[in-house]
Amino acid sequence: MTDTALRIAQELIRRPSITPEDGGCQDYLESLLHPLGFRRTRVDAGGVTNSVFFRPGERDGTLAYAGHTDVVPPGPRDAWPHPPFSATIEDGVLHGRGAQDMKGGIACWIAAMMDLVRAHQPLPSLQLLITSDEEGESVDGTIRLVEHLQRHDLLPDAAIVGEPSSHKRVGDTIRRGRRGVVQARIGFLGQQGHSAYPQDADNAIHHAAEALARIVAIDWGAPLPGFPPTTCQITNIHGGTGASNVIPGTCEALLDIRYNPANDFAHIRETLARAIEPARVELHVDHVANAFVTADGPFLDLVCAAIRRSTGLEAKRDTGGGTSDGRFLASAGVPVAELGLTNGTIHQVGECVAVEELRVLTGIYRDIIMHFERHS
Ligand SMILES: [Zn+2]
DSSP, X not given: OHHHHHHHHHHHHTSOOBTTOOTTHHHHHHHHHGGGTOEEEEOOBXXXXXXXXEEOOSSSXXXXXXXXXXXXXXXXXXXXXXXXXXXXXXXXXXXXXXXXXXXXXXHHHHHHHHHHHHTTOOOOEEEEEEESOSSXXXXXXXXXXXXXXXXXXXXXXXXXXXXXXXXXXXXXXXEOEEOEEEEEEEEEEOBOEETTOGGGOBOHHHHHHHHHHHHHTOOOOOOOTTSOOOEEEEEEEEEOOSOTTEEOSEEEEEEEEEEOTTSOHHHHHHXXXXXXXXXXXXXXXXXXXXXXXXXXXXXXXXXXXXXXHHHOOXXXXXXXXXXXXXXXXXXXXXXXXXXXXXXXXXXXXXXXEEHHXXXXXXXXXXXXXXXXXXXX
């Protein structure tokens, strides 16, 4: 199985697919999955390649695996120890963009399925939900796949998202939720004038300073346990004409809020609006990503049991980090667990993964598919 996972990971890495390009990765996956009894449905949107691969099962229930074939740009190629799309193996380590995030993970899932199908194991129905738009805008990716599944009443009973969730060892951490993201742009309005005649002007930076101090001091309340608290960061301030004797008539600030599911978008928007009064402002608030959480229950227990059997590790059920495509499935009511390789080099120059990790993850995935049951 390890050789299979390694070979598939190399084939994927050698197809450069800088977001939102797919680079032929999903056609390659089709060539592997078709002989296993999978049918592919393309759900392309806005120039993004999306595929649902489906194999009807011999057992009850449908288990999905969600992943992306796109990768972030390699950065300066000279700084890589091996060319970023060469998939070179050296001293038991596979080098290349996507090795951890997340071509390596996809390769492990396919190797696990191949092994089970060839062993004629009775399997649940299996879905692969693959997009080439995760690392970029994420507007025509997994959400389009989930809409397709909803339209055709094909939502799975549970989903593994193959993002590299692990910290030091494969399986030490799974993610079962993420905070949501709200971003705001505030334009403070005043009246431009000469700094020697402040009575004839109205300083927009002064209004901004007072309002932003109130925003930073907002108490977002008690967080939902198991999640990091809500945080609000001022990420940009822009004001002034460049001249030191001009009172600015406008000032703009950008906020990035990571919210704990104890808060919600409507509450956050109202709280911000209250904090900036009575300044004259233009406020634009965007709900960039929903918070989500999969409750403790049979699915998370099954994933953790598979990890325990394969590695002896007791997985931490984490909710840290930025947002993930898991939110689209979770918002549709699908229990989601993110489980993948370690993430120590993701998005870095010199991304790589130990070949041994591919072996371990393939074993865990195999166990999850073997033991999956529908719980409703
Ligand atoms: Zn990823």
